Amino acid sequence: MYCLYCGRELFKNARYCAFCGQEVDPQNQDLEKTEPILWEYGFFRRCWEHKKGGRWYISDNQNEYDIRQINWANDQNEFLPIIQERIDKGxxxxxxxxxxxYYMGKDFDSLGTWYEVRAFVVDFRRVQKNSLSEKEQYLVGEWYSTNEPVFINPFNQNKKIKRDQLIFHSDRRFIYRPRYGNEYNGVFHEEEGDLYLSLRFPMEYDYKCKKMKIKISFNDIDLICDKGIYRRA
Known part of the structure; x- marks a missing residue:
């Protein structure tokens, strides 16, 4: 039996869902026909180029949370109607x-440490309206970069040196794990026959926010994008 609210499988004889806390009413659920809910995910995002998201210095009278509060007070009248519009669409x-x-960038100069706003992100989900296309289904799974040579650890012949990794999920979310640096994530979708990755927030050196939407393609066995060439695990 599955929870009607979050779609997770319930423990036997559970009265409440262990994942979302909602009360389970067996009388309203057909134990044989209840199926997990298939979700799809999306987000609302606004990005600022490097050095255009303000320069907020840390002081005894102002910390990072204060900076976030100030920006939210300035931005909420613009963002909330857009967010409500998406809620109205399901x-x-x-x-x-x-x-x-807010996703904050951090830097310092002769005056001290300062923050800037790089992105504002709110995540959404809805019951999956359209099943994955053939191209989207082909993506689902783990892919590893082929650009870097695969060295064998001399102390453990079964352990390979870490490579860039892309993981695609059936709910249209993906994770990008570079060999070095931060992990990134977002959603993928098909648009006019082409596949795209949309990042939730800008990569570390994407100062102009120009790589928030990445086109991907395939040859016979490889996935190709501007991050490199990847092959299924």
Whole structure:
């Protein structure tokens, strides 16, 4: 039996869902026919180029949370109607909009440490309306970069040196794990026959926010994008 609210499988004889906390009413559920809910995910995102998201210095009278509060006070009148419009179209909030929705960059100069806003992100989900296309289904799974040579660890012949990794899920989410640096994530979708990756927030050196949407393609066995060439695990 599955929870009607979050789609997770319930423990036997459970009265409440262990994942979302909603009460389970067996009288309203057909134990034989209840199936997990198939979700798809999306997000609302606004990005700022490097050095255009303000320069907020840390002081005794102002910390990072204060900076987030100030930006939210300035931005909420613009963002909330857009978020409500998506809710009206059947999306539900996964993360709540507010000061915690900002992705902050950090730097310093002769005057001290300062923050800038790089992105504002709110996550959504809805019951999957359209099943994955043939191209999207082909993506699902793990892919590893072929650009870097695969060395064998001399102390453990079965352990290979870490490579860039792309993981695609059937709910249209993906994770990008570079060999070095931060992990990134977002959603993928097909648009006019082409596949694209949309990042939730800008990569570390994408100062102009020009790589937020990445086109991908295939040859016979490889996935190709501007991050490199990848082959299924």
């Amino acid at each position: 999306w539900e909030l996964v993360t709540q909009p507010g000061p915690g929705s």
